[in-house]
Amino acid sequence: MQLLKSWRDRLKGWQPVLPPPAGLALWLAGAALALLAAVVFAPPAVPDHPGPDVQRVTEAWFEVPGRVPERVRLPDTWAYRGVDHATPGRYRFTFELDGMPGEALALIFTRLSTWHQIHVNGELADGRAQGPGEANPGVPVPALVSVPPSLLRPGLNEVTVDVRYTTRAGLSDVEIGPMSTLRQTHQRRLISSVALPQALNLGAAGLAVFLLLIWRQRRKDLTLGSFGALMLLGSVRNYTYFMDTALVPARASDWFFYTAQVWSAVLLGVFAQAYARQRWPRYTRLLVAAAVVLPVVGAWAAAYEALQAVRIYTYPLLLLSCLPVLWLTGRAAWMRGGRAAAALAIGVACMLAAVLHDYAMQTANWLPITESYLLPYVMPLSLGAFSMALLQRMVRAMSEVEVLNVHLERRVAERTAEMERANAAKTRFLASASHDLRQPLVTIGLLVGMVKDSSVSPPPQVRKLLDRLDEAVGAMEGLLTGLLDLSQLESGSVTPHRAPVRVSDLFDAIEVHEQPAAAMKGLRLRLRPTALVVESDPVMLDRIVRNLVGNAVKYTREGGVLVAARRRGDRVRIEVYDTGIGIAPEHQEAIFQEFVQLNNPQRERSRGMGLGLAIVQRSAAMLGHPVGLRSQPGQGSCFWIELPLVPEAVPAPAAPQPVPRLRGRCVVIVEDDPAVREALNARMELWQAQVDVFESVAALRRWLDGPRARRPDLLVSDYRLPDGDGLQVIAAVRERFGALPAVIITGDTAPAELARMTAAGVRVLHKPFRAEALLDALQA
Structure with missing residues (x-):
């Protein structure tokens, strides 16, 4: 009773009008069933009257x-x-x-x-x-x-x-009559009995190839693969039934038909298990054994012209092996309740009935000679019905993917807009906070440097405190400088200027800078001499290699650091070797991210802030230079950067002439912050310069218009001023006295402002800076 009730509920929900192609699939399966029933159960046709010119021999x-x-x-x-x-x-x-x-x-x-x-x-x-x-x-x-x-x-x-x-x-029976009359009758019979099944199976074969091409991209879909192979094999076999000629001998052709029947039954069993999502190990082993053993037996029987006897015994076994297919497909149709599943169950039942009919006709000789094969008609209709349902499922999945892609694109656009707004807010905050932080740091750094450079030697305790203060200021300056470098690289305000660079000159500059730090740790720093010349931005390349060498010195406790340049065809690879602690493979990508330090959990300032390698990677990417790493824990590391080789010899630059500091030079300073202004004034006077200091653009213009104005040798101006900016200061002074060297000092990190200063072509010194950096900028 419960079973009847469930069927009644299903029939109540059945829709008489079915949407294509699922409805068309079910209709085709029903058509195959109707065709099978009409051929099997229809009574023998009574011959019609042949006509006055045609005789029928009975x-x-x-x-x-x-x-x-x-x-x-x-x-x-x-x-x-x-x-x-x-x-x-x-x-x-x-x-x-x-x-x-x-x-x-x-x-x-x-x-x-x-x-x-x-x-x-x-x-x-x-x-x-x-x-x-x-x-x-x-x-x-x-x-x-x-x-x-x-x-x-x-x-x-x-x-x-x-x-x-x-x-x-x-x-x-035989019909005898004029050729002009009976030729059309014969052609109509050929169309229905030969051309029609050939066309059906040719179309099914094309559809099977299409399904197999889809399966090739989705190898895990066993349902699609086994179904496509079954449909292709059956279509080729059915099409060959009606061929007059063959490319192989008769025995080989007979063996092919037999083997195709065996493999069709095997593929049908594999497909049914995959479709029902059930695996029967014993049934699978039986199918595999049949797929291997029966074709071998068939080949032996074909060689001795005994294949017909083998068919008589093996075809019933193949039919029995297909009975589980009925159960699996019927159960899947019952559990899923869809039209496609129902079409498949009906189609499989029709195919097995057609196979039984063809076996009774061909092998068992139970049916009259006038009977026709049903499988070439029923198989393409039944399998075509389910393949259309599969295509409908694929089209539906593609539609869902398109909808999901639209939703995903919209969400990505929304998230991107949010990130852009957040990034803009971050940039504005950092620009403002950075400027406010850099101002006092400049003052502290200049004043500490003045105290340390003064002629009066402070007591040891005060000297120790000054060293600690200088170290703290240096750490803060390093952090802000690293953040500024990253900000410049992200904003695109840095424009590389490529030129030939002597690797030996680069190594000499790095050795002068890093050798004291290596000597303090008892390390041996070696830079191998080389005559190679590469093409890169000299300033950016110096920063990259200096960061690599500085990191190697920081993270090496004993042994040494080797820097070498090796030629590789038309490329040069600069390699930095160390005998440090090494880097595990799972951390080798993370170290190029900002603020990542693997062995500094206490965040010691003396070991940096974790920005050096991030700057290295982004600078190298901007220059188009590959960067890499080879490392093993406990055995050291090798960082490398690859650059294009310049084959032509580049003349060595002339040795720089020593330049006196600022004795007797006239320097104009425009700075609105009182503390920074006083520190700059004091530092310039300590360097024996003649200084004119102003707090705004308006004060500078009054001086320029007055009688005490004199032509300066150098101009130093803050970028952000109450009534203008440093570029306006430079323009006003040059308008009064002509071209003269100028330096802008700034704490701004906004990309637009950095790009504006870069486009102006003036020397920029970023806050905070040490006294040595200021002196280098002025002497440049």
Whole structure:
């Protein structure tokens, strides 16, 4: 009762109008079922009246060696009368003509052996013996035989038909009439019995190839792969049924048909398990054994012309092996309840019924000779129905993916806009906070440097405090400088200026800078001499290699650091080796990120802030120089950067002449912050410069317009001023005195402002800075 109730509920929810292609799939499966039922259960058709010019022969004399001639009704099936199909047979019948016809007569056979000879009045009218290129030798097929008028005579004419068969044996009824009348009848029969199944299976084969191409991109989808292979194999087999010629000998062709039947049953079982999402190990092993063993047995039987006997025993076993397919597909249709699943279950049932019909007709000889194969019709319809359902599922999935992509793109756009707004807010905050932080740091750094450089030596305790203060200021300056470098690289305000760079000059500058730090740790820093010349931005390359060497010195406790340049074809690789602690493989990518330090959990300021390698990677990416790392924990590391080689020799630069500090030079300073202004003034006076200090653009303009204005040798101006900016200061002074060297000091990190200063082409000194950096900028 519960089962009936569930079926009743399902029938209540059934929709009579089905949307394509699922509805079309179900309709095709139903059409296949209706076709099968019509052919199997329809009563024998009563021959219609042949017409005034056409005669139908329904009786003939049958002769077989060793048997008495007997009169038989046509169509005649030998199996019904116990005649061996391998025995040659002869049919004799007569027809009458009122007079000599004006055109050739035609004999139409619904079924006639491909091996036959037809004599009319003792003369050969048509004959075909066994040929090496025949695809289906000795099987009954539709035939049209032309009889020329020369073989005919008025009155009674006798026809003898000699036939030989390999499997099914017999003869259909015969229609005799004018060729112009019966040719069209024969062509219509060929279309329905040959051209139509060939077209159906050719289309199914194309659809199967399309499914297999899809499966090639999704190898894990066993349902799609096994179904495509089953459909392709069955379509090729069915199409070959109706071929007149073959590219292989008859025995090989016969073996192919047998093997195709075996593999079709195996693929059907594999597909049913994958579709039902159930795996039966014993059933799978049985299918694999059948796929391997039965084709071998078939090859042996074909060689000894015993394949028909093998078919009689193996085909029932294959049919039994397909019974689990009915259970699996039916259960899947019941559990899923979809139209596609129902179409598949109906289609599989139709195919198995068609296989049973074809077995009864071909192998068991239970059906009359006039029967046609059903599998070439039912299989493409049934499998095509389910393949259309599969395509519908794929189209639906693609539509869902498109919708998801639209939603994803919208969410990405929203998140991108949010990130851009957050990044802009961060940039504005950092620009403001950085400027406010840098101002006091400049003052502290300049004042500490003045105290340390003063002629009066402070007490040891004060000297120690000054050293600690100088170290703290240096750490803060390093952090802000690193943040500024990253900000410049991100904003795109840095424009590389490529030029030939002598690697030896680069190594000399780095050795001067890093050798004291290495000596303090007891390390040996070696920079191997080289004459190579590379192409890069000299300033950016110096910063990159200096960061790499500085990191190597920081993280090496004993041993040393080696810096070398190696030529690799038209490239040069600068490598920095150390004998430090090494870096584990899982951390080698992370160290190039900002603020990442693997062995500094206490965040010691003396070991940096974790910005050096991030600056290295971004600077190298901007220059197009590959950067890499080789390292093993406990054995040290090797950082490298690869640069293009400059083959031409570059003359060595002239040795720089020593420049005195600022004695006797006139320097104009424009700075709005009182503390920084006083510190700069004090530092310039300590360097014995003559200084004119102003707090705004307006104060500077009053001085320029007054009588005490004098031409300065150097101009130092803050960028952000209460009533203008440093570029306006430079323009005003140059307008009054002409071109002169100028330096802008700034704490701004806003990309737009940095780009504006870079475009102006003036020397920029970023806050905070040490006294040495200020002196280098002024002397440059």
